[in-house]
Amino acid sequence: MKKTFVTAVAALMAAAPAMADLVFPSLSYRTGPYAAGGIPFADGYADYFTLLNERDGGIGGVMTKLLECETGYNTEKGVECYESTKGQGALVYQPLSTGITYQLIPKTMADDIPMHTMGYGRTSAANGDVFSHTFNYPGTYWNGASGAVNYLLESNGGDISGKKIALVYHNSAYGKEPIRTLEELQKKHGFELSLLPVDHPGQEQKSQWLQIRRERPDFVLMWGWGVMNQVAIQEAANIRFPMENFIGIWWSGAEHDVLSAGDKANGYKALTFHNVGRDFPIFDDIQKYVVDTGKAAGAGDQIGNVLYNRGMYAAMLAAEAAKTAQAIHGTADINASQMRDGMEALEITEEKMAALGMPNFGPSFTVTCENHGGPGLVGVTQWDAASKTWSLISDFKPTDMEVIGGLIAEDSAAYASENNIPSNCK
Amino acid sequence: MPEQLVFAMEVFLNGLMAGVLYALVALGFVLIYKASGIFNFAQGVMALFAAMTLVGIQKGQVPFAHLINAMLGTHIHHFGWHIHSFIAILLTVGVMILLAWAVQKVVFKHLVGQEPIILFMATIGLAYFLEGFADLMWNSEIKKLDVCMTANACLPQGINIPIDEFTYGIFGYGFFIDNLDITATIVAIILVAALVIFSQYTKQGRAMRAVADDHQAALSVGISLNFIWVLVWSVAGFVALVAGIMWGAKSGVQFSLSLIALKALPVLMLGGFTSIPGAIVGGLIIGVGEKLFEFAIGPMVGGATENWFAYVLALIFLVFRPQGLFGEKIIERV
Structure with missing residues (x-):
């Protein structure tokens, strides 16, 4: 299989006429209240494509081109970016916003352009039979909710019945995503769930943390983004809530979320679907071919940071899907429709990850027509304030697909029926 | 005493503290509006700009580093020094005075006599300009704010132990009061007292009040309108710095401060x-009102009531006193 693929790509390169670039739009946000998270992700995404161009001559012999468009994490601007870039040969969109994702789901279907919402967006889009053009591998928010509960089960001898879990969440479509899963898991495992919404932007959370102090939950989960994360971690430290019992979703677990609380943030945990740190050979290549040559998207000082790694990981998955599409369709100059096929046939193995210089960076998985959400494996990271580093403290473990699968089927069936969507996987 | 009542008392006290922080921001608006009739939409961004400047100066950050590096191909980001908080605050005040002068010279000098709505629109433009300018000057990374007078005397944060122990002794439940909020309250009291003394007992302060009362009359007795407006914007800049420090200590200095x-x-x-x-x-009424409402009614309606309830409370007051609790009643004769 590998040999065939290499032969096919080599043949394509030899016979290829002058081709257009492979265009990867990046709907980024380098300004506004969420820029601190948007910048490293966008830099990681851009630097990986620059690396492919500089080191490998692009993908399958075709150079890549990044089309960056500033959304400011604003849904209207995100849609504008999509409309203004889709005609320029865009292969796959990464909106990095749940709000923009919801708006783009019907548009991408109509325009036959795939969208990758890695670890965010509409969870039920994991059902590829309904959401033909949306992919959210390797994990979703519902995997995150289940992963957090599984971690608590594991660290409490398999029993959390009677325990109190509080969910502090951004009062938006994003923040509300895990509630339904947690309510189902509450029935299954017998814990007590309390919900504490925080309004945008989350600068003032005194009421929520006073309530936590009064009710003394055993664990606090957080679905935050932007300033909400920093304030929550500071407030948790202020009321002396044990940091090891405070777990954030993967969008609440970057360096800038914990640094402003200083030593008090030590021990705080966050979920993840990829590895952390810069101890991977890929970063040596990025340093050599991108940063040292002055072609980095940023100052080059974000390499190894959580969100930089995530952006780079998203770019790697897009590039691998493009390679798969080239092999399937026998052409290096793929279009968006072919890219979608590549995403649906994507196979990530540990062998492939090691060859890319990313051993054990993320889980192995295979995307199918029915499953666009990947394996849903979730790991846990912990912050060490002294060394100012995150460490992966668990393996990437399976989540409760019995519960999540049922919810995905129910939600996607309702969407299909409301929007009269035919089956994609006949 | 019933448990809920004790909790309500704790919420009440925290509401007062939150109210002080809101008042710190509101003060800047009042100062400029009082002296020039301009509703300064840029006040929040001024707090952001002031706090970013303070951290930048303190940590020896090179202003416009990204721009310089992009143009010259260099890789400079820091001067390599660390400046004491007190000196950094003084230097930041200097920058805010410079900003006040520039705002007056470049924008408002040319808008004298324009309708209030034009002046308001100008402050919206100023806010967006300043936002981008601050980003360009100091970059958009989240910065940790460490305001320390000595190595062991930094801006305190976390639960106040004496209050916790005292209330535990009385109610069997220790109240949570954040040390930062207590500090903010003390700073706000000093700030208001200083503003009162300045406006009552100094020549410039009296001139400021004269301008606030009647621009034409002030001009006729030889008060320089330009100077007073630069002064007022400078004082508002100082208030913005104080608000930026207090809010920035909670969340780090970042865009959301605006x-x-x-x-x-x-x-x-x-x-x-x-x-x-x-x-x-x-500030105190809003702080207490929103916190008590969230405590008593929030759980029944799904929570997150504070943002909108603050406005409901303000609207209720407006119905009965359109000029606000302490505002001047404006009577226009036709």
């Missing part, structure tokens, strides 16, 4: 746009 202006609007609606005591009392 949104604290949203917290000041209901305070101004309630307290009036022209009264310093109004900003303080308005």
Whole structure:
């Protein structure tokens, strides 16, 4: 299989006429209240494509081109970016916003352009039979909710019945995503769930943390983004809530979320679907071919940071899907429709990850027509304030697909029926 | 004493503290509106700019580093020094005075005599310009704010132990009061006292009040309108710095600081746009009102009531006193 693929790509390169670039739009946000998270992700995404161009001559012999468009994490601007870039040969969109994702789901279907919402967006889009053009591998928010509960089960001898879990969440479509899963898991495992919404932007959370102090939950989960994360971690430290019992979703677990609380943030945990740190050979290549040559998207000082790694990981998955599409369709100059096929046939193995210089960076998985959400494996990271580093403290473990699968089927069936969507996987 | 009542008392006290922080932001609005009739939409961004400048100076950050590096191909980001907080605050005040002068010279000098709505629109433009300028100057990374007078005397944060122990002794439940909020309250008291002394007992302060009362009359007795407006914007810049320090200590210095202006609007609606005591009392009422409402009613309606309830409270007051609690009643004769 590998040999065939290499032969096919080599043949394509030899016979290829002058081709257009492979265009990867990046709907980024380098300004506004969420820029601190948007910048490293966008830099990681851009630097990986620059690396492919500089080191490998692009993908399958075709150079890549990044089309960056500033959304400011604003849904209207995100849609504008999509409309203004889709005609320029865009292969796959990464909106990095749940709000923009919801708006783009019907548009991408109509325009036959795939969208990758890695670890965010509409969870039920994991059902590829309904959401033909949306992919959210390797994990979703519902995997995150289940992963957090599984971690608590594991660290409490398999029993959390009677325990109190509080969910502090951004009062938006994003923040509300895990509630339904947690309510189902509450029935299954017998814990007590309390919900504490925080309004945008989350600068003032005194009421929520006073309530936590009064009710003394055993664990606090957080679905935050932007300033909400920093304030929550500071407030948790202020009321002396044990940091090891405070777990954030993967969008609440970057360096800038914990640094402003200083030593008090030590021990705080966050979920993840990829590895952390810069101890991977890929970063040596990025340093050599991108940063040292002055072609980095940023100052080059974000390499190894959580969100930089995530952006780079998203770019790697897009590039691998493009390679798969080239092999399937026998052409290096793929279009968006072919890219979608590549995403649906994507196979990530540990062998492939090691060859890319990313051993054990993320889980192995295979995307199918029915499953666009990947394996849903979730790991846990912990912050060490002294060394100012995150460490992966668990393996990437399976989540409760019995519960999540049922919810995905129910939600996607309702969407299909409301929007009269035919089956994609006949 | 019933448990819920004890909890309500704790919420009440925290509401007062939150109110002080809201009042700190509202004060800047009042100062400028009182002296020039301009509703300064950029006040929140001024707090952001001031706090970013303070951290930048303190940590020896090179201003416009990204721009310089992009143009010259260099890789400079820091001067390599660390400046004491007190000196950094003084230097930041200097920058805010410079900003006040530039704002007056470049923008408002040319808009004298324009309709209030034009002046308001100009401050919206100023806010967006300043936002981008601050980003360009100091970059958009989240910065940790460490204001320390000595190595062991930094801005305190976390639960106040004596209050916790004292209330535990009385109620069997220790109240949570954040040391930072207590500090903010003390700073706000000193700030208001200083503003009162300045406006009552100094020549410039009296001139400021004269301009606030009647521009034409002030001009006719030889008061320089330009100077007074630079002075007022400078004082508002200083207040913005104080608000930026207090809010920035909670969350780190980052873009969201500019949104604290949203917290000041209901305070101004309630307290009036022209009264310093109004900003303080308005802040306290909003702080206590929103926190108690969230405590008592929030759980019944799904929570997150504070943002909208603050405005409901302000609107209720407006119905009965359109000029706000302490605002001046404006009577226009036709």
